[in-house]
Amino acid sequence: MVSEVHQFSADVNSVLQIVVESLYKNDEVFLRELISNASDALEKRRYQALKDTKKSDEKLGIEIKFDDEYIEVVDNGIGMDKKDLIDHLGQIAHSGTKETIKQLTEAKDANELIGQFGVGFYSAFVVAEEVIVKTRKLGDKKGWVWITKTNENNYSIDEIEQLEVGTSVRLKLKEEKKDFANYWRLQQIVQKYSDHISFPITMYAPKETEDGKKSEEVEATVVNKAQALWTIPKKEITEEQYESYYHHINHHDAESPLLYGDFRVEGKVSFNSIVYVPKKAPFDLQQRENRHGLKLYVQRVFIQDEQDALLPMYLRFVRGMVDTQDLSLNVSREMLQNSPIVEQIKASITKKLLGMFSDLAKESSEKYISFWKEFGMVLKEGLHEEFQNRDKLIDLLRFKSSKRDGYISFKDYIEKMAKDQKKIYYLTTDRFSAGLSSPHLEIFNTKNIEVLILDDRYDEWMISHLQTYEKFTLQSIAHGDLEEISDSKKDEKDTKDVKEEVDHKDFFEKVKSSLTGKIKDVKSSNRLTSSPCCLISDKAEMSSHLKRIFKEAGQEIPDTQPILEVNMHHPLVQKAQDVADQDEFDKYVQLLYGQALLMDGEKLENPTLFVKTMNELMTVDVTKVQ
Numbered sequence: 001m002v003s004e005v006h007q008f009s010a011d012v013n014s015v016l017q018i019v020v021e022s023l024y025k026n027d028e029v030f031l032r033e034l035i036s037n038a039s040d041a042l043e044k045r046r047y048q049a050l051k052d053t054k055k056s057d058e059k060l061g062i063e064i065k066f067d068d069e070y071i072e073v074v075d076n077g078i079g080m081d082k083k084d085l086i087d088h089l090g091q092i093a094h095s096g097t098k099e100t101i102k103q104l105t106e107a108k109d110a111n112e113l114i115g116q117f118g119v120g121f122y123s124a125f126v127v128a129e130e131v132i133v134k135t136r137k138l139g140d141k142k143g144w145v146w147i148t149k150t151n152e153n154n155y156s157i158d159e160i161e162q163l164e165v166g167t168s169v170r171l172k173l174k175e176e177k178k179d180f181a182n183y184w185r186l187q188q189i190v191q192k193y194s195d196h197i198s199f200p201i202t203m204y205a206p207k208e209t210e211d212g213k214k215s216e217e218v219e220a221t222v223v224n225k226a227q228a229l230w231t232i233p234k235k236e237i238t239e240e241q242y243e244s245y246y247h248h249i250n251h252h253d254a255e256s257p258l259l260y261g262d263f264r265v266e267g268k269v270s271f272n273s274i275v276y277v278p279k280k281a282p283f284d285l286q287q288r289e290n291r292h293g294l295k296l297y298v299q300r301v302f303i304q305d306e307q308d309a310l311l312p313m314y315l316r317f318v319r320g321m322v323d324t325q326d327l328s329l330n331v332s333r334e335m336l337q338n339s340p341i342v343e344q345i346k347a348s349i350t351k352k353l354l355g356m357f358s359d360l361a362k363e364s365s366e367k368y369i370s371f372w373k374e375f376g377m378v379l380k381e382g383l384h385e386e387f388q389n390r391d392k393l394i395d396l397l398r399f400k401s402s403k404r405d406g407y408i409s410f411k412d413y414i415e416k417m418a419k420d421q422k423k424i425y426y427l428t429t430d431r432f433s434a435g436l437s438s439p440h441l442e443i444f445n446t447k448n449i450e451v452l453i454l455d456d457r458y459d460e461w462m463i464s465h466l467q468t469y470e471k472f473t474l475q476s477i478a479h480g481d482l483e484e485i486s487d488s489k490k491d492e493k494d495t496k497d498v499k500e501e502v503d504h505k506d507f508f509e510k511v512k513s514s515l516t517g518k519i520k521d522v523k524s525s526n527r528l529t530s531s532p533c534c535l536i537s538d539k540a541e542m543s544s545h546l547k548r549i550f551k552e553a554g555q556e557i558p559d560t561q562p563i564l565e566v567n568m569h570h571p572l573v574q575k576a577q578d579v580a581d582q583d584e585f586d587k588y589v590q591l592l593y594g595q596a597l598l599m600d601g602e603k604l605e606n607p608t609l610f611v612k613t614m615n616e617l618m619t620v621d622v623t624k625v626q
Contacts, residue, residue: 003156006090008148026254027177030127031064031186032193033120034073034169035201036251038062041077041167042199043302045138048078050301050329061200064190064223066181069173071127075199076166079137085146085157089121089133120251125150127180128171136162150174187223196245198300200226228300230272230323234262246276249295250319255279258371260320261356269344275320275353281374285317292316294349297323298331309336310346314382315353317375322349347388354392361396361409369407372398380462394469400432402441402451410469416450422484423475426452428460428545430601439531439599440477446529447485451477460546480539482527504568507577511564514589518561525565532570535562535596544600564596587613 042060063074080088124131129150136143143162148155173181180186183205190201204218229237229245246257257276264272275294284290293308293316300323310322326341336342357379361368372379382393398407403416413424425444429435435453444451454463466474475482508522515522520538528534537543541560542550550557566573576588594610597603604610 003158005154005156006086007154008090027126028180028189029193030123030171031071031073031180031189032247033123033251035062035190035194035197036248037121037169038073038075038077038167039194039197039199039248041075041079044078045076045165047302048138059200061202062197063202063204064186065204066183066186068181069178070170071173071181071186072168072170074166074168076164079140079165079167080133080135080144081137081140082144082157082159084137085133085135085144089146090155124169124171127173127177129174130172132170132172133167134160134162134170135167136165138165190223193244193247195224196227196229196241196248197224198226198228200224228297228323230262230264230274230321231300234264237262242274245274246319249321250276250278252282253278253280257319258367259356259360261352263349263352265348269324269326269341269348271322271324271326271345271348273320273322273345273349275318275349277318277356277371277375279370279374281317285375285378288313288316294318295321296336297321298327298329299323299325301329303327303329303331304333304336307333307336309333309339309342310349312346312350312382312386314378314380314385315350317378318353350386350389354389354396357396358392369398372396372407377456377458380456380458383462383465394466399426399452399454400435402427402436402444402453403448404450408452413450413452414470414472417472418449421449422472424452424469424472425449425475425477426454426463427477428454428463428543430457430545430548431455434601438478439528439534440536442529442531443482443485443527444477449485457549460543460549476537476543477527478535478543478545479537479541504577510585511566511576511589511592514586515564515593518593519564520561521563523563523565524568528565528567528570530570531567531595531599532572533564533566533592533596535600535602536565537562544602548601562600564593566592587617591617 039062042062046060058076060076063072065072065074131148133146134143135146143160145158145160146155147158183203187203190203194201200222201224202220203223205221207217207219229241242260242262243256246260247253250257256279258279260274260276262274273294292311293306294310295305296303296307296310307322308316311318322345324341324345327336327339331339357368357371360371376398379393379396383390386393395409395411398409399413400406401408401413410424417424427435427438427440429438432453432455435441435455441451454460456462463474463476468474504524508524511522512519519535525534535544538560542558544562547557568574572588572592576585576592579585579588590610590613594604594613
């Protein structure tokens with residue numbers, strides 16, 4: 001039979017080159033990746049066996065064989081068919097392939113990304129000049145062999161007589177990598193990376209004769225503990241074992257986890273769970289539709305990967321596993337979605353995770369802020385999705401400030417408030433630097449009042465679900481009036497404001513007329529001290545910042561207009577008041593309005609006209625001075 005020859009997809013060629021180059025100094029991870037793949041195949045076969053009426057006495061496990069030129073990793077797991085070989089080895093089955101390659105290319109250490117996109121298998125090419133995969137899928141009568149060589153852009157597939165179900169990956173070692181074909185070195189790598197694998201990993205060591213010499217006979221030795229980590233008493237588990245298991249379930253991440261938890265719960269619903277929070281967020285964290293969740297075991301039997309029913313959506317960055325005795329072995333994904341037992345497990349794990357985050361914030365502000373920068377954006381989703389943990393989530397929120405470096409909580413803000421302050425003030429903005437220079441801040445800076453700067457694109461959506469914190473109302477400084485901070489003598493202030501509005505009524509009407517269709521109203525500002533004007537939103541209306549977000553997302557935007565506030569003490573405003581010529585007056589108004597738009601983060605409708613108008617008015621003033 002003639003071999004079928006297939007071309008690797010372009011993305012595989014790109015990834016192969018990147019992986020080989022990046023892992024050159026950390027080449028031993030190839031064995032970790034192959035063992036991890038074998039373990040996954042064994043988990044699937046063990047689960048499949050639960051559905052079979054015919055019971056098999058076959059013991060599941062992994063074997064590592066070697067000689068002077070080859071290393072072979074063999075498992076009797078679920079196996080692969082022809083389609084699996086093409087789909088999983090001939091291309092990268094990932095929706096974000098272009099992004100994958102871009103991130104791998106830009107990464108300082110591509111080892112950080114290995115496996116995240118299904119590229120763990122390709123680490124074999126770091127040590128191999130030829131890779132031969134023989135496999136037979138459970139339930140199939142025929143097997144297949146898949147062969148490729150380093151630096152070739154293709155692979156061949158042939159049908160073979162494969163008697164046993166499972167997969168063998170045979171690596172013909174590169175000349176400079178033949179030192180891996182050593183029993184003690186391979187054993188050391190297995191125990192370093194894969195000791196926790198719950199299936200036995202068997203190697204064949206040469207027997208020693210009575211005089212201490214090696215014989216030609218070999219003896220099978222299980223070189224890993226082959227015990228599920230969560231079945232070992234916590235006090236007997238080392239940090240290294242926890243980290244090793246993390247790399248097994250999240251084997252794209254070369255870094256240690258930021259934190260982990262080992263929960264052993266007994267009660268109406270009993271379960272064991274080990275959970276991890278990575279140091280870095282995956283690139284696709286914002287894609288809510290992507291699969292996520294914890295590995296589910298029932299009675300130590302693997303049932304499902306990435307079971308999202310065990311965690312709320314806003315904790316989708318958490319990795320780990322759950323093992324329980326309280327579910328049936330034949331439970332389906334659909335049954336899990338509606339299971340009260342799963343709901344109790346989910347609630348318990350969520351509570352414990354939020355407690356871990358709270359403890360981290362108390363113990364190490366620096367570590368917590370690192371966590372917040374990576375995962376704070378999705379953690380905020382919980383305010384809308386999960387009412388029962390709302391208070392815990394609110395205390396985990398962190399914000400930038402107009403008066404302090406770094407991040408602060410609501411509690412931190414309240415501790416520094418003036419005694420008579422009744423509100424927590426905030427400003428939403430596209431960028432922190434833009435927020436700090438916003439004209440809306442001027443009166444607050446003058447009065448030494450702290451303002452939270454919310455520069456995350458989802459902050460305004462989040463804050464809309466918060467009306468108060470403790471006894472304090474949350475108030476946007478770009479919405480509505482700010483009577484409570486403009487003057488402590490309210491009666492005098494009210495009298496002054498009324499008089500000012502009356503005195504300048506005609507001016508306001510002229511400005512409003514000049515900006516017909518662009519603004520809702522014009523009024524004197526009590527928040528400006530140095531800027532001539534600013535735009536604000538009416539109290540019940542959507543802010544300009546949120547409108548921009550909706551527009552970028554292709555959403556409908558309410559047909560509302562902003563209010564133009566003017567600083568009647570600013571020279572530019574006073575100059576405009578004195579202009580009698582309508583055309584010249586309109587130019588001053590357009591200049592003021594354009595400035596307000598720019599300071600609010602908006603784009604000008606006609607930048608060229610704006611610059612032309614500004615130049616004309618400046619030229620007039622310069623001419624008068626001369």
